[in-house]
Amino acid sequence: MMRKRTQVREPRTDAEGERTMKKDFNGKITRGTQRTLDAFFDATMALLQVKSFADISVNELCEHAGYPRATFYNYFEDRDDLLTYCWTALSRQAELADLASTEPEHRIDIALDAMADLLESNTEPLSAILKNNPPESAMFASLHMFIERQAHEIIRTCIDRDRFDLPADLIADHYANTVLLVLDWTYLRGHPLTREQLHDYMHTLLRGVE
Template sequence: MKKDLNAKLSRGALRTLDAFSGAMIDLLRTKPLTSISVNELCERSSYPRATFYNYFDDRDDLLTYCWIAMSGQARIADLESTEPSGRVDLALDMMADMLEDNAALLEEVLEHNPVDGPLFASLRAFITERSRELMRTCIDRERHTLPLELVADHYADTLMLVLDWSYLRGHALMRPELHDYAHVLLEGVERPRA
C-alpha cells in the first residue's frame, strides 16, 4: 500500500480508502476476484484511476487493504501480557474473530470465488502473515531451543491450518476445539524443555 496505515490519515484519505474497499467488497459479492478490474473499482467508488494508483499498486493491494480493514488492529499488547501458555489461544482467537465477524460476507463471496482460488489464497496469506507478526512478537524465548523465526513460522502456519479447516473448508469447530486442534498439532514445539 502506498499510504502508511500507521500514520494519522486525513478524513479525505479515510473516505477514499473506504470507497475503494467498499467497491471491492460489493463487487466480490457478485463476481469472482479474477473478473474485477481497476476500471470497475474506480467506477463503483466514483474515483478516477489516478486516485486508485495514488493509494494502491494494483487490485491485489486493495484486497490486502480490505483484509486489514476487516481484521482491525491486532492486540499485540494483549499477547505480550498473556502467560506464554495462553498466547497461541489468544492469537488464534484474534484471527477467528476476524473470520466470524465477517462470516456473512465470506459466505456471499464463497458463492463466486472458489475456496482454492486467488481470493482465498490472499486471505490465507494475510492471516498467516498476521499470525507470524503476532507470534514473532510474543514467543516465549525461554521455552524454545529452535530459532525463534522458525518457531514463529511454524505456529503461524499451524494456526492458519486450523482456521482454514474450520472456517473455509466447512468443518465448523467451536473455540475449545480450535484450541485443542492447534495444541495437538503444536505439541512437539510446545513441550517445555527438560
C-alpha cells in the same frame, strides 16, 4: 504497423521479497484520504460478494466507489494492491490483548481467539466472497497469504523464547503455521468447529513442541 508493447509493472517488494503496497496507510491520514479508502474498501467487498475477483475491473471498482481512475491509481498500484489494503483494513478489527502481560502458555490461545473472532465477525460476507472465489482462485490465495503473514507477525510476539532449545524463529513459524492450518480448515475450507474444538485441534497439533 507494429503495435506498441504494454509495459508490465513489477510489483513493489520489501527486503524479503514480499509484495508491499504503493502507499503506507499505517500512519496518520486525513479524513479525505480515509473517505476515499473506505469507499474503495466498500466497493471491493460488495463486488466480491457477487462475482469473482478476476471479473472485477478497475473501472467497475471506480464506478462503485464513486471516484475516477486517476484517484484509484493515486492510492493503489493495481487491483491486487487494493485487495491487500482491504485485508489490512479488515485485520484492524482484531482486538489483541496485551500479550506481553499475559502468561506465556496462554498467549497462543489469545492470538488464536483474536484471529478467530475477526473471521467470525465477518462470516456472512466472507462466505459470499469464498463462494465466488474458490480455493484455486487468485483472491483466495491473496486472503490465505495475508492471514499467514498476520499469524506469523502475531505469533512471533507470543513465543516464550526461553522455553525451547530450538531457534525461536523456527518455533514461531511452527506455531504460526499451525494456527493458520486450523483457521484455514475451519473458516476458509468449510469445516465448522466450536471454539473449544479449535483450541483442542491446535494444541493437539502443537503437542510435539509443547
